[in-house]
Structures are given as C-alpha cells and as structure tokens.
Amino acid sequence: MDEQGGKNSWNRPVAIFLAVIAAVIIIMVAISVVQNKPLHQKYKYGIVLDAGSSHTSVFIYEWPAEKENNTGMVRQKHTCNVKGKGISSYSANPQGAGASLYECMEEAKQKIPAHRHPETPVYLGATAGMRLLRMEDEKASDKVLASVAQSLKSYPFSYRGARIISGQEEGAFGWITVNYLSENLRKPTGTLGALDLGGASTQITFVPQQNIESKDNSIDFRLYGNDYHLYTHSFLCYGKDQALKISMSKILESANEASKTDPIELRDPCFHPGYNDSKTVSSFFNSPCVKEAKPANENFVHVGLGNWSQCQQSIRKIFNTGNCLYTRCSFNGVFQPSVYGDFGAFSAFFFVMDFLNLTSGTLTTTKKKLEAYCSTPWDQIVKNHPQVYKKYLSEYCFSATYILTLLEDGYNFTSDNWKDIRFIKKIGDSDAGWTLGYMLNLTNMIPAEAPDTPLMPYEGYVTFIILFLLLILFLLVLVYFYFHRSTRTAQKDII
Ligand SMILES: Nc1ccn([C@@H]2O[C@H](COP(=O)(O)OP(=O)(O)O)[C@@H](O)[C@H]2O)c(=O)n1
Numbered sequence: 379m380d381e382q383g384g385k386n387s388w389n390r391p392v393a394i395f396l397a398v399i400a401a402v403i404i405i406m407v408a409i410s411v412v413q414n415k416p417l418h419q420k421y422k423y424g425i426v427l428d429a430g431s432s433h434t435s436v437f438i439y440e441w442p443a444e445k446e447n448n449t450g451m452v453r454q455k456h457t458c459n460v461k462g463k464g465i466s467s468y469s470a471n472p473q474g475a476g477a478s479l480y481e482c483m484e485e486a487k488q489k490i491p492a493h494r495h496p497e498t499p500v501y502l503g504a505t506a507g508m509r510l511l512r513m514e515d516e517k518a519s520d521k522v523l524a525s526v527a528q529s530l531k532s533y534p535f536s537y538r539g540a541r542i543i544s545g546q547e548e549g550a551f552g553w554i555t556v557n558y559l560s561e562n563l564r565k566p567t568g569t570l571g572a573l574d575l576g577g578a579s580t581q582i583t584f585v586p587q588q589n590i591e592s593k594d595n596s597i598d599f600r601l602y603g604n605d606y607h608l609y610t611h612s613f614l615c616y617g618k619d620q621a622l623k624i625s626m627s628k629i630l631e632s633a634n635e636a637s638k639t640d641p642i643e644l645r646d647p648c649f650h651p652g653y654n655d656s657k658t659v660s661s662f663f664n665s666p667c668v669k670e671a672k673p674a675n676e677n678f679v680h681v682g683l684g685n686w687s688q689c690q691q692s693i694r695k696i697f698n699t700g701n702c703l704y705t706r707c708s709f710n711g712v713f714q715p716s717v718y719g720d721f722g723a724f725s726a727f728f729f730v731m732d733f734l735n736l737t738s739g740t741l742t743t744t745k746k747k748l749e750a751y752c753s754t755p756w757d758q759i760v761k762n763h764p765q766v767y768k769k770y771l772s773e774y775c776f777s778a779t780y781i782l783t784l785l786e787d788g789y790n791f792t793s794d795n796w797k798d799i800r801f802i803k804k805i806g807d808s809d810a811g812w813t814l815g816y817m818l819n820l821t822n823m824i825p826a827e828a829p830d831t832p833l834m835p836y837e838g839y840v841t842f843i844i845l846f847l848l849l850i851l852f853l854l855v856l857v858y859f860y861f862h863r864s865t866r867t868a869q870k871d872i873i
C-alpha cells in the first residue's frame with residue numbers, strides 16, 4: 379500500500395512538470411511563428427529620371443515599407459530608356475522634351491501598384507547637357523525644364539521637382555549610391571570612391587587621406603553613425619562626347635591652317651585606319667566647350683590613322699596640367715588630393731571598357747590591347763561588330779584612349795593603383811549612378827545613425843529560436859532527472 383501510495387505522489391509532480399514543459403514549448407513555438415509569420419510585404423516606390431546629355435533613363439526603386447531606414451533596403455525594380463536623345467537636344471522644340479517621356483512614364487504606371495501611385499515621389503534631375511544649354515541659352519533651358527515638369531505632373535504620382543543638379547551633387551550622390559549598395563557605409567574604413575563618366579561631364583569622388591584645400595571640392599555626410607569628409611569634383615566638358623568635340627576641333631583647327639584642300643582633310647590618329655567619312659564642321663563647333671576658331675569651310679573629310687600613341691598625345695592637349703595654386707592638382711588648376719582606396723568606375727567608364735574587354739588586367743596590358751584595337755582596320759572592326767551602330771563603333775578607340783588618359787594623366791592613377799579601379803555597371807540589382815543616392819537623400823532615407831539593434835536575418839532568427847528551445851528542453855530534462863532522483867532518495871529515506 380505504502381509503495382503504491384508513494385508511486386502516486388511521485389507521478390503527480392511529474393505530470394505537472396511535463397505539462398509545464400509542453401506549455402512552455404508551445405508558447406515559445408507560437409511566439410516564434412507569430413514573430414516570423416512572413417508579413418504581408420508592403421512595398422513603397424520612388425521614381426527618378428536621369429536626364430543625361432545623351433539620353434534620359436527612368437529608374438523605379440522599391441523598398442519594404444517598414445524598413446525605410448535600414449541599409450541596402452532600397453533596390454532598383456525597373457529601368458526604362460527614353461527613346462531619342464537627351465532633353466537638352468529639344469532646345470528648339472521644348473514641348474518635345476516632355477512628350478518624349480510618355481512611354482516610360484506609362485510603363486511606370488504599370489510597374490507600380492495603382493494604390494501606391496499618389497504617394498510615389500517622382501524626381502527629375504538633369505545633368506551636364508542641361509548645364510551646357512543653360513550656359514548657352516538660359517531661356518531655352520527653362521522652357522525644356524518647364525516642359526518635362528508639365529509632363530511629369532500629368533501622371534498620378536507625387537511630382538517633387540525637375541531641376542538641373544550641380545556637379546557636386548552628381549558626384550556625391552554617385553558616391554552614396556555605390557557605398558549604400560555595397561554596404562560599405564557600416565564599416566568605419568574602406569569606402570568605395572566613385573568615378574562617373576557621362577557624355578558631357580565626369581565626376582571623381584572619394585574619401586581622401588589629405589586635407590581638402592578648396593571648399594568647393596568638399597562635402598560632409600553623416601551616415602550610419604560615421605562622419606564622412608568627401609572630396610568631389612565634376613569636370614564640365616570632360617564627358618566623352620564633349621571631349622571628342624574638343625579634341626577634334628583642335629585637330630581641325632590645325633588641319634585647316636595647314637590644308638590647302640577643300641574640303642579639309644582631317645587625319646585623325648584616334649580613328650581606325652581605312653575609316654573615311656564626310657562630316658560638317660558645325661557638328662563639332664556647336665558646343666560652349668569648344669573654344670577653337672571655327673574654320674571657314676563647312677565640310678571636312680574625317681580620315682582615320684589608327685595610331686594609339688599619337689592619339690594619346692592629341693588627347694593630352696585637352697588637359698592643362700600646369701597652373702596649380704594648391705599643393706597638388708588633377709588638371710585645369712583643380713585641386714585634387716592623391717587618389718586613395720578602391721574605386722567603382724561606372725556609366726561610360728564601364729560601357730567603353732566592357733565593350734573592349736578591358737575591365738581587368740594591368741595598366742600596361744590594357745594599353746597594349748588598346749593599341750592593337752586602334753590599329754585594326756575599320757572594315758575588320760565593322761565585320762566583327764555588324765550589329766553596332768557605326769557612329770558608336772568608330773568612337774571606341776578615342777573613348778578608351780580618353781579614359782586611360784583621364785585616369786592616368788588627369789586623376790593621377792598609376793600602374794600600382796590601377797588594380798584598385800573596378801569597372802562596374804551594377805551592384806546587385808541596382809545600377810551604379812547618382813539617381814539612387816539622390817532619391818535616398820530627398821526622401822530622408824539616408825539614416826545619420828547606425829541602427830540600434832543590428833537586424834538578424836530570417837534564417838539566423840529561426841536557428842536562434844530552435845537552439846533556444848532545445849536549450850530550455852535540455853535544462854527542463856536535467857531538472858526533471860534531478861527532481862526524480864531526489865524524490866526517490868527521499869522515498870528510500872522514508873522506507
Ligand atoms: N550603353 C551605353 C549607354 C550610354 N553610353 C554613353 O554613356 C554616356 C552617358 O552620358 P549621359 O547621357 O549620362 O551624360 P551626362 O549628362 O552624365 O554627361 C554617353 O556618352 C553615352 O553615349 C554608352 O557608351 N553605352
């Protein structure tokens with residue numbers, strides 16, 4: 379009887395104990411399931427139009443609504459290239475600028491859920507093409523901006539402005555984009571410098587080791603708890619299309635002086651041997667970047683020579699490396715500290731170097747390959763790339779030689795730090811360029827401070843909860859055995 383009664387008194391606490399274990403586990407599992415129930419993801423959207431000198435692109439960004447201020451949450455959802463040339467080409471027909479946006483904006487309406495349209499901000503930023511038009515004819519540039527503004531206001535989105543952004547903004551927001559996307563901002567060291575090459579201007583932006591001696595070149599940002607002191611400079615007229623105009627106008631001017639023929643024959647080392655095309659002088663002397671005297675003849679014959687080293691010599695003439703009033707300069711008297719750290723080189727830096735398979739390799743091998751490419755006969759080049767529009771195809775030798783000269787003679791990169799330049803188009807899903815940084819800034823999505831609690835990824839969270847449950851189970855089993863043993867010992871003692 380005694381033994382029977384002892385067993386019963388031993389069973390009840392065990393049953394209670396097991397019930398408590400079960401309840402704790404059920405509660406923990408329930409909490410973890412509720413916590414991790416894939417929330418019905420609510421996305422927000424933003425639209426930025428990059429009105430470049432050569433063309434306009436529409437970028438649609440999206441991000442989870444609850445995670446606005448977390449690193450790397452905004453991603454590129456869609457891009458659309460506006461048909462035709464850049465908005466600055468509509469100076470004689472401003473209405474055409476607004477109308478040109480129609481197809482891409484209609485596409486944006488399809489890509490973004492309708493209930494989000496009214497809250498989706500849309501920004502247009504115009505770069506160097508419009509800076510040049512404003513220099514030449516401010517009224518015309520105002521009309522073009524008014525036309526694109528009117529067009530954007532006619533869509534169901536939240537219109538937030540159409541303006542010409544400054545060269546500093548273009549450089550700084552390009553830097554923010556690449557560092558946001560590569561999540562470098564959370565590390566105290568090791569940011570990525572940004573090199574952007576457009577058609578009409580080029581930007582260099584990085585965190586230097588030296589003092590920034592001119593305040594025009596300095597920008598401060600507080601991001602993710604760190605203060606960044608950036609060097610940035612934008613060279614108007616040093617995009618690849620304007621650089622070609624400047625370089626050609628210099629050769630044309632001297633060819634005109636030497637030539638007795640009509641039309642003038644322009645013998646150009648930067649074009650392939652066998653290249654021969656009739657062109658108009660006005661198509662090169664139509665920019666405020668060109669300062670040379672315009673030859674009287676309107677027509678000239680453009681003849682290629684395919685001589686890389688002569689090509690580089692002629693390009694060097696557009697960089698003025700004297701007259702530096704600071705401790706060091708890049709060119710044209712512009713202060714620049716020594717380049718420092720890794721760089722992402724995007725836009726036309728990437729398009730040109732990628733087309734020529736020159737995105738990897740040393741500076742010496744890159745030069746050798748380019749030399750061979752430039753001396754390849756034009757008919758061979760055309761045969762190798764039948765699908766590429768001939769105007770673009772003919773300019774790659776010039777463009778790549780210009781890129782090497784800008785980086786080496788202009789920005790003072792050397793064979794030693796050439797490897798620090800990464801030619802990139804995208805980081806993850808998103809294009810490198812100023813548009814993402816511009817939107818993050820205007821929507822206040824660049825947090826100044828680091829997040830208080832670092833977010834745990836979903837998989838990490840689940841693993842953590844499972845381990846935690848196992849630990850609790852283990853502890854309870856231990857307690858149970860301890861309790862069990864002490865009960866039996868107590869029973870023995872009684873017996
Ligand atoms: N697939 C592409 C797209 C653009 N590009 C060139 O990239 C440059 C883009 O410049 P952009 O229109 O952004 O001009 P900016 O206003 O930035 O100076 C132009 O020179 C285009 O011709 C290219 O080489 N390949």
Ligand SMILES: [Ca+2]
Pocket residue numbers: 430431505575576577725
């Ligand atoms: Ca651009």
